[in-house]
Amino acid sequence: MLLHLSTWPEVEDYLTRSRGIILPIGSTEQHGPTGLIGTDAICAEAVAHGVGEATDALVGPTINVGMALHHLAFPGSISLRPSTLIALIQDYVKPLARNGFERFYFINGHGGNVASMKAAFSETYAAIADANLPNASNIRCKLANWYQGEAVGSLAQQLYGDQEGSHATPSEVALTQYLYPEAIKRANLTPSVAPKGRSIYNPADFRQFYTDGRMGSNPDLATPEHGQQFYDLSVKEMVNGYLSFLQEE
Amino acid sequence: MLLHLSTWPEVEDYLTRSRGIILPIGSTEQHGPTGLIGTDAICAEAVAHGVGEATDALVGPTINVGMALHHLAFPGSISLRPSTLIALIQDYVKPLARNGFERFYFINGHGGNVASMKAAFSETYAAIADANLPNASNIRCKLANWYQGEAVGSLAQQLYGDQEGSHATPSEVALTQYLYPEAIKRANLTPSVAPKGRSIYNPADFRQFYTDGRMGSNPDLATPEHGQQFYDLSVKEMVNGYLSFLQEE
Amino acid sequence: MLLHLSTWPEVEDYLTRSRGIILPIGSTEQHGPTGLIGTDAICAEAVAHGVGEATDALVGPTINVGMALHHLAFPGSISLRPSTLIALIQDYVKPLARNGFERFYFINGHGGNVASMKAAFSETYAAIADANLPNASNIRCKLANWYQGEAVGSLAQQLYGDQEGSHATPSEVALTQYLYPEAIKRANLTPSVAPKGRSIYNPADFRQFYTDGRMGSNPDLATPEHGQQFYDLSVKEMVNGYLSFLQEE
Amino acid sequence: MLLHLSTWPEVEDYLTRSRGIILPIGSTEQHGPTGLIGTDAICAEAVAHGVGEATDALVGPTINVGMALHHLAFPGSISLRPSTLIALIQDYVKPLARNGFERFYFINGHGGNVASMKAAFSETYAAIADANLPNASNIRCKLANWYQGEAVGSLAQQLYGDQEGSHATPSEVALTQYLYPEAIKRANLTPSVAPKGRSIYNPADFRQFYTDGRMGSNPDLATPEHGQQFYDLSVKEMVNGYLSFLQEE
Amino acid sequence: MLLHLSTWPEVEDYLTRSRGIILPIGSTEQHGPTGLIGTDAICAEAVAHGVGEATDALVGPTINVGMALHHLAFPGSISLRPSTLIALIQDYVKPLARNGFERFYFINGHGGNVASMKAAFSETYAAIADANLPNASNIRCKLANWYQGEAVGSLAQQLYGDQEGSHATPSEVALTQYLYPEAIKRANLTPSVAPKGRSIYNPADFRQFYTDGRMGSNPDLATPEHGQQFYDLSVKEMVNGYLSFLQEE
């Protein structure tokens, strides 16, 4: 059930049977010479919609731009500052909590969001306490990375081994290829496996070391068929994660 | 050309031929008993994509949640505070401006965004000046409401007259029906034409007067066929608007 | 009844008979070669005082500096950033609301304030709800532009036609001439009617197109006698507006 | 020379002969049963205008609302939060500094502003440095309290001794009586000299101890004639202060 | 009783017998050629610990970095912006107030903190009121400067006369010499008594006038023995101050 395709009376009705909502969060950032700039949003959204369908859960609108400040030296990348993202998450969660939602399950497509989202959850709980929401102590937010379930990780390891890398990975590229076969890009990747190991500092520094944007990955290994496998596995794992989250005491 | 389906080298290449980018902004808010909560985002995104296709312009990710604080008494509505939206727009525009973009054309689906977006543009120019971007004086942002072109307005007037109203209007509902025929909702609208004329104050007050969320409208008049007409007219008008914007001296 | 010339027991007494307060908001910005930098504040204050007298309403202190970022390339202009103005309006409204005020009628002298003020009202309602003020759902803010009443508009049209323009207009200049005859300025206006039609972007761009600061206007047409007419008409219209606002259910 | 009664070319011209500007800052807060709520703004503005006239200096618009959070339990009081005032002062100073102003002389009417204004000056210098204004290292702000010159203090001591107190003082009341003889208020002050010595904490606490709003003062001693003396002395002292400020190396 | 060396059950127990807490606040800023950069934090912390011991009061962690923006042109200096310090103080006071603390006694080592701390207290009271803490009207914060007690001032006057100055003073240097005899620094101070009298503006201006960082002082006069005297006197005065603060009605 997609929030964007629902009416408010439908949401009111939904609240009589569930307090949970799924919110996809991605990023808009370079993913190397062949990865789509929307990769993280596309993947998070697709998996979230799959989970919503499988669990009859409400799925909110995708947060298309996340925290990707370190990618900004590559054209087309956009990023919220962490403090903006913190404000935004409060703005999403607080009114929904006032209306009765209590379990916020964010399905995430971007490692760079994790820290800011954790910070945002903490600050949101504090804001909700300050506003004296009656259900303040029942509000819970969780971040679930679609790419970090056990089965997804095993498959990536089996298919790509070390060439999975950590940014512009073949697994996420595969998933976008499955979802958007018409947007499969090719380029001469040199070296085929990108360098790795350098810590992330400022955008200029990032681009100087990771010259084409990839981190340790060889996205040439990706295929749409892999993408479908990743999709199926991730939806399954996220379904379990969401249901556990709802059932937590 | 969708930013989310592009790679950074493609964006780099795009920048050699254009300095413009289109950014859809909608809202996630109640649209009466039969209007979709995502109406404003859906409409803005569809029109923006149409404009992008017609002009070979780059279209960025949709801002799905806008300024809809007055709708928050209806479940499922989400809103940024204006100050959050102002911060967000800076975060979108500043890095793109650093990479060479200079014309930001926001295609908007929600009247409630207009004031905060104008405020955001002003504050963004100031932030860009403070950061001494070399192209600071060339950065221009424009907001174009898909529903306010002359032809779109005439059609709405011709089809619905006074029953167009100002929120959960048949024209926007029609457009979503055209785009999502599988999500056409029906309900008993009482009265068929919603009340109007009350100023907008706080959310509780809003809901007390506009009890089912509509403002002066009768969305029952909408049809998917109308929606297609609105789509075609709006894309045409927004294409002209975007091209004029680029050509402005 | 001017707040600045009242004591707190007088305000306490006033609150037993009214919940309304009038707050003038202007701007401090260039108004062309002959318009006063304080035009918008002067006009809003004078009209507000007139309305207060006619209705026995309390009139608060004038907000002398508004949102005029686009005028900052002209010396002497000052502006709050929209986010500062939003914070300021919360700071004005919240304590007065705690003390019992519920109807905030802002008489405005500057078009550039409108967007930020609307944003500020929305954010203020949200802040008041978060602070759980007992009368939160009764708080209402309204912005009334002294220059946009029907009669005022008709008079301007009749006196100046197209030469009214939209900034440094003869009507507002006339009003300041009526109020401050000792400060009537003359200069060689070239061309006599300023250019118009350019959208407003950043300050540098604004000044490049609107080289002397005027927008489409010919303030040479202004006379103090016109000013008195505008004053009388505007006070009358704002009186009606304020009384309607109080009587709104 | 009042900024509000000047045009931008006049300011441009002024900048060829001076880099200084005077900005009055007051407060909108209770001043006991007989003191005007606008006392601090009225006094600061009058003295500032006097200084401007005597020195041919430009005088900007009065900041009518200052930092008076501790007075908010009395109806009619308004206050900026310190963080808002800090933002506001940046917004005033930064654009004027860009236009060439370098000496900002704030004539202050309210002790409660002092701390926040000092904080604001510090933060403003930092913001100006971050924005790399070319004249950043020449920008100087000073706060001058009209009531704290040596001669003013001596006169208050001579006229009122201990009954001057520290809030709603006879000296400031006298000055408003001189300026607004039509707004002289009378009430039964019990006790005639208000209590003193309690530190200032939150508004509720303030009102519990200082039950009628006065702090250690007996404003019944004030006369308009005293007011004129205070005015003359303060203008003289502030003139000297302003001129010294300009001449500081 | 040091908070950092206590457990939460010990704090819970403490709250049954006292509502007070002492919080040292210093600064990290240049103190001339021979003064320690940590002088203000070191002194405030030592005195606070002494007061805590003498009164069995809980002493919280030292705020090591304060408001020292004007010192930033000297390497090694760090400063919070006033707005950051205001946020920080809220973050310290609000949760402690929720847990039952009501008297916050800040022992301060740096004159530059005073204004921002006063601003912070005001804003904190407002935030606590907005959050509707049940004990909101009982929360009180006080700032006590260790160096400004009467006895401390007399001793400084007697030992150093005019050579005490106002920054990098022999009295504070003496106190650090007493506390850290292993870190006594020597340098050729030229002139032996530093210049004075210049107002504080931006950091560049500060360093240009106060070339070695001292203000009017001759820290060469300091001895560890003096430091012990200052320590004893200040602890005694602060003990009295703290006890009075607790006993205030």
Added chain:
Amino acid sequence: MLLHLSTWPEVEDYLTRSRGIILPIGSTEQHGPTGLIGTDAICAEAVAHGVGEATDALVGPTINVGMALHHLAFPGSISLRPSTLIALIQDYVKPLARNGFERFYFINGHGGNVASMKAAFSETYAAIADANLPNASNIRCKLANWYQGEAVGSLAQQLYGDQEGSHATPSEVALTQYLYPEAIKRANLTPSVAPKGRSIYNPADFRQFYTDGRMGSNPDLATPEHGQQFYDLSVKEMVNGYLSFLQEE
């Protein structure tokens, strides 16, 4: 070399031989019935000082209060909101970067800080870029958790196995016992090994599950001798980490 025990000329001299600085960051939060509230600050500070001594590096003042919002239901806990911590880190790093520091090595004692610190680093790089610092692209911040080196982890595993847990761990308690043997606390821990596995949500929820504050740990196993071993191992590992950081190309 401790910044607090240095003079500014010493820092100036240090900058001729190194661009690095070490900054300890801890927390002020409950650590179960026997753990010290200052545990994280105490440990981080001690290790940082050890590293500074071993490498002749400058060590800045300890950030005593970190991000511990989830602990606030236990008395004595204090926390910055993430947005405050983000502002604070900018305030620390920016002026030091202006003075020539380029490598900021934060030695951290609290897992709860990690997310907010990562967010803070990203936002700091952006702020430094906006302020156009000449060395902006060379500024690097790193967070190193004293408790997460390989050798430290192995020792904890060997000594405590599963009873190490994740909060109020025997390893951190041991380190504080070594550093403050006079502050070793005893209490009846029931159960001896605290529960674990529950995600962290809001403070009320946290305390309801983790009733005495510990998470999965048995701090009774700690001894001062263990503490010394942890200290030695951690200093050694952090020394290597710091030197590698400096040598990174």
